[in-house]
Amino acid sequence: MQRALALAARVLGALTRAALAASALGVLASLALIAWAVTLRYGFNRPPAWVDDVVAFALVGIVMLGAADVLRRGEHIGVDLLTSRLGPRARRWAEAWAALAVLAVSLVLMGNGWSTAMFSRQLGILAEGNVEVPVYWLQLLLPLGGALMGLVALETLARLAAGAPPVATPHDPESPE
Amino acid sequence: MSVALIFAVLVLVLFTGLPIFAGLLLVGGALLIGTQGGLGSISEIIYGELNRYLLVAIPLFAFMAHLMIRSRIVDDLYGTAYTLTRHLPGGVGIATIAACTLFAAISGSSVATALTIGSVAIPQMIRYGFEPKVAYGLVAAGGTLGILIPPSGPMVLYGVVSDTSIGALFMAGIVPGLLMAGIFTAWIMASTAFGRRPVRRAPRASMREALAALRKSVWALSLPALVLGGMYAGVFTATEAAAAGAVLALVVGVAVYRTLGRREIWDSALDASRTSAMLFMILAGASVFGFVLTKMRIPHQIVELVASMNMGPMSFLVAMMALLFVLGMFLETISIILITTPVILPAMAHLGINPIWYGILLTINMELALITPPVGMNLFTIKAVTKAPLGLIIRGSAPYVLLMILCLALVMAFPQIALWLPGTMLSQR
Numbered sequence: 001m002q003r004a005l006a007l008a009a010r011v012l013g014a015l016t017r018a019a020l021a022a023s024a025l026g027v028l029a030s031l032a033l034i035a036w037a038v039t040l041r042y043g044f045n046r047p048p049a050w051v052d053d054v055v056a057f058a059l060v061g062i063v064m065l066g067a068a069d070v071l072r073r074g075e076h077i078g079v080d081l082l083t084s085r086l087g088p089r090a091r092r093w094a095e096a097w098a099a100l101a102v103l104a105v106s107l108v109l110m111g112n113g114w115s116t117a118m119f120s121r122q123l124g125i126l127a128e129g130n131v132e133v134p135v136y137w138l139q140l141l142l143p144l145g146g147a148l149m150g151l152v153a154l155e156t157l158a159r160l161a162a163g164a165p166p167v168a169t170p171h172d173p174e175s176p177e
Numbered sequence: 178m179s180v181a182l183i184f185a186v187l188v189l190v191l192f193t194g195l196p197i198f199a200g201l202l203l204v205g206g207a208l209l210i211g212t213q214g215g216l217g218s219i220s221e222i223i224y225g226e227l228n229r230y231l232l233v234a235i236p237l238f239a240f241m242a243h244l245m246i247r248s249r250i251v252d253d254l255y256g257t258a259y260t261l262t263r264h265l266p267g268g269v270g271i272a273t274i275a276a277c278t279l280f281a282a283i284s285g286s287s288v289a290t291a292l293t294i295g296s297v298a299i300p301q302m303i304r305y306g307f308e309p310k311v312a313y314g315l316v317a318a319g320g321t322l323g324i325l326i327p328p329s330g331p332m333v334l335y336g337v338v339s340d341t342s343i344g345a346l347f348m349a350g351i352v353p354g355l356l357m358a359g360i361f362t363a364w365i366m367a368s369t370a371f372g373r374r375p376v377r378r379a380p381r382a383s384m385r386e387a388l389a390a391l392r393k394s395v396w397a398l399s400l401p402a403l404v405l406g407g408m409y410a411g412v413f414t415a416t417e418a419a420a421a422g423a424v425l426a427l428v429v430g431v432a433v434y435r436t437l438g439r440r441e442i443w444d445s446a447l448d449a450s451r452t453s454a455m456l457f458m459i460l461a462g463a464s465v466f467g468f469v470l471t472k473m474r475i476p477h478q479i480v481e482l483v484a485s486m487n488m489g490p491m492s493f494l495v496a497m498m499a500l501l502f503v504l505g506m507f508l509e510t511i512s513i514i515l516i517t518t519p520v521i522l523p524a525m526a527h528l529g530i531n532p533i534w535y536g537i538l539l540t541i542n543m544e545l546a547l548i549t550p551p552v553g554m555n556l557f558t559i560k561a562v563t564k565a566p567l568g569l570i571i572r573g574s575a576p577y578v579l580l581m582i583l584c585l586a587l588v589m590a591f592p593q594i595a596l597w598l599p600g601t602m603l604s605q606r
Contacts, residue, residue, distance in 0.1 A: 023454065024446035027236045034233070034420035038413070055416075056230040059453075063227055063461070066454030076196035076455055077509050081551055083194030098195035105202045113220040138228070142220045 001162050005155075012155050016069040019148055023066035030055040030062075053129040057138050064145025071102065071152045074166075095166040096157060103153040109146025113139065180475050180520075183208070187466070187516075188507070197512050201462025208469040219465055226464035227457055230416060231337050236453040237419035238328045241426045242284040243445035245400070246293055248430035248437050253394045254279050255297050260390035264381035267369030269305045270315055271362050273298040277319030278358045279394075281326035282401035287547050291320025291555045295562045306376040311368075313565055314548075314573025317555040318581070319361060321544035324510070326354035328404060328422070331514055331543060332536060333415065334460065338467075338518045341532045343415040344408045345599040349533050350540065351405070352594050357541075357584045364580055396429045409602050456511055463515035476523045483524045490528040494535070494589060497521065498542055505546025509554065513546065514539065534588075537595040541585045548574040548581075 033051045041047035070076055083094040117139035126132040156166045183204075191200045202219075209216055245251075258275035262268045273294060280290050295316040302312040324331050327347030336343035369376045382390070404422040407413035413421055430437030470476065483493060504513050518539075525535060547555040550571050559570050588594050 020447060020450055023450040024443070027240055027446050027449050027453070030233055031237055031240065031420050031423050034237070034417055035424050038417050038420065042412075052230045055233045056228050059229070059233050059236070059457075060224060060227045062236055062450055063454050063457040066450040067458050070451050070454045070458075071196070073451075075451065076198060076458065077511070078194050078196045078200075079191045079508065079552065080194050081507065082192050094194045097193060098199070101195040101199045101203055105199045105206075108202070108206060108216060109220060109223075112216050116218065116220045116224075139220065139224055142224060 002164075005159060005162055005164060008155055008158065012072070012151055016072050016148060016152065019065040020069040023062045023069075026058045026062040026065070030058050049130045053127070053131040057127070057131070057133075060138055060141050064141040065148075067145050068148035068152050071149050072155075092160055092166070096160050099153045099156040099160070099166065103150055103157070106146040106150030106153060110143045110150065113142035113146060117143065180478065183470070183475070191508070191512075196458075197509065198458035198462040201459070201466045201512075201516070205462065205465035205469050208473070209465070212469065212473060222464050222468050223461040226460060229337060231343065231414075232333070232457070232460075234328075234333050234343065234416040234419040235330055235456060236449045237416065237423050238285045238330065238333075239452040240445055240449035241400075241419065241423040242286060242289055243448045244423065244426040244430050244437060244442070245283050245397075246289065247441045247445060248426070248434045250283075250394075250397045250429070250434065251276070251280060251293050251297060254397050255294065255301075257390040257394040259301075260382045260386055263379040265366065266378065267307075267365040267376055268378055269298075269302050269376075270307060270311075270365040270369065273302060273312075273315055274319050274358055274361045274365065277316070277322050278326060278354070279397065279401070281322040281324075281354065282328075282405070283397065284323055285328040285330050287321045287323035287544065288554050288558050290323035291316055291558045292562060294320065295559055299559075299563060308573075309563075309565065310569045310573035312573070313559050313563060313570040314575070314577055315361070315365065317548050317553075317559045317570060317574045318577030319358075320555045320558070321547045321581070322354055322358060324547075325350050325357065325537075325540050325544055327351065328415075328419065329540065330456065331510060331540060334456070334511060335514050335518060335536050335539060336415075338463075338515060339522055339532050339536065341536060342599075345533050345602065346536050347405065347408060347415065348599040348602050349537050349595040352598055353537055353541065353584065353588050356587065356594060357544075357581065360580050360584055361577065364576065368576075396433050400425055400429070411602075459511050460515055463512070463519075466516065467519040470520055476520050479520060480523045480527045483527065488528070490530050491589075493524065493528055494530065494538065498538065498585065498589070501539065501542040502545060502549075505542060506549050507552055508546075509552065510543040510546050513543065531592065531596065533599055534592045534595050538585065538588060541581065541588060545578060545581050545585070549578060 033055055037048050037051040083091060086094060117136040120139055121134065121136040125135045127135045127138065160166050187204045190204055191197060206216055206219065209219065255272065255276040259269060259272040262271040262275060265271055276294050276298065277290055280294055284290050299312045299316055303309055327350050329350060332346045332350060333343055336346050400422055403425055404418045407421055408415060408418045501513060525532060547553055550556060556567060556570050556574065560567050
């Protein structure tokens, strides 16, 4: 069980880190595009109309690709006023409940997000604004982010069942990272 | 189902310790199933909420702040503030407030301000004779200026949710922010002058020393000048100002301070992504929750309630501020803003309350939330920095809770404190 958990932690760690790296590239690309657009507007009086749309699309990716890493590090904000006062056993139950809740939300994002994207594809809907890309490309980011968070929630549940700490944080001695 | 019951269920669910975004989506999803028989277009609501150009300001401001923290610019900011104020009663405390004010104009985050200034200022204040609890309270409270003095993450979110100009909100935060810093400074001077414990004062800096200190932090000061000046003059939108600030922070860190390399820049981008994902997942949850409440006509019911009670704008605001204060003791600030704002917007419009003014009152109230127990992020931040007992930090922060309530009352009584500067900005366009 411990070996399986360690392997899962390694694979999932690599996946969430890769997704976060893509998210960070989105931040840097948005910065470069906006700086370029401002330069074109004031320097050459030729503002590119599509930059605003592209950075707004990128934001969906920044959020959905970064969310799983934040979840894995246990950094999503929650109210731990009561749960921090629980004993170790009760706290594990509370952590399992939180992981189950995230899993449920992930399943909704995957199922509902996928069917919405496929519906948009079927109807050939394009994104509104100056960049007319098929909107389902962007909508697919939701089920992708949901799937990554769902995997992290499953890992947390497996760790709790095996008696390991719930989140494989970098400080976690049981984590292979 | 009544409004009170829905919010009671939400608070109960959140208190079970799950991530706030998951709680909002669970309760919102359950309400959707209960009222519509299915989840409907839940992912379309989330996609529509996240796909907004204005929101891109937040990752860019976060990137700028992380770059600034890594470039260790704060040492120069604090050094300058100390050189200029060290001869005053409680000079090192005043320097701390000044450094918090300046850093607030760079970071846009209260926790980042308390964390960064706290690690530099608290040991210095204690060395000069401040009681530890006074030093802890001062930095916890001074750090809250991070969200009132622009740029401010919570203001961007409020602006997007309430469809209010973010530039105008930023301008509206400046005078109340300086007023609050002034009130804190007056309190430090008075409590040091009449306090039981002597606090050492250093000799006044010579003109040469003062100029040298100012020269050292000129780059740090150029950042808020570019961001706020650019928005005030109408050169940049909020998102462009964030990008301009981030580019300048990169140039300063790489070419002037030479403390930023590829590693630091990449780590800052990763941190900005994490901050954005954390905030915007709450926004995603709040958008679904808000959608259901609107479908259930709850904002409309609140308008009817306000009308039936013959409530005037001021009594409505007092009631809202009291409610926000109580919520702020238990919930985290972003969630409060995102959950309450869409619900009360129609009532505000009905009463003719200026949304910019309300945004500033809301932000001051959220500053209070950061230092009121049991859930106060800045209290926890100071505890993390100092390892001091939480009770001691809470006692040290208590006078500042009263001072912030005073500031809130002043801005409520005199709306022009907040509205004057954005008024001049708009009249010049």
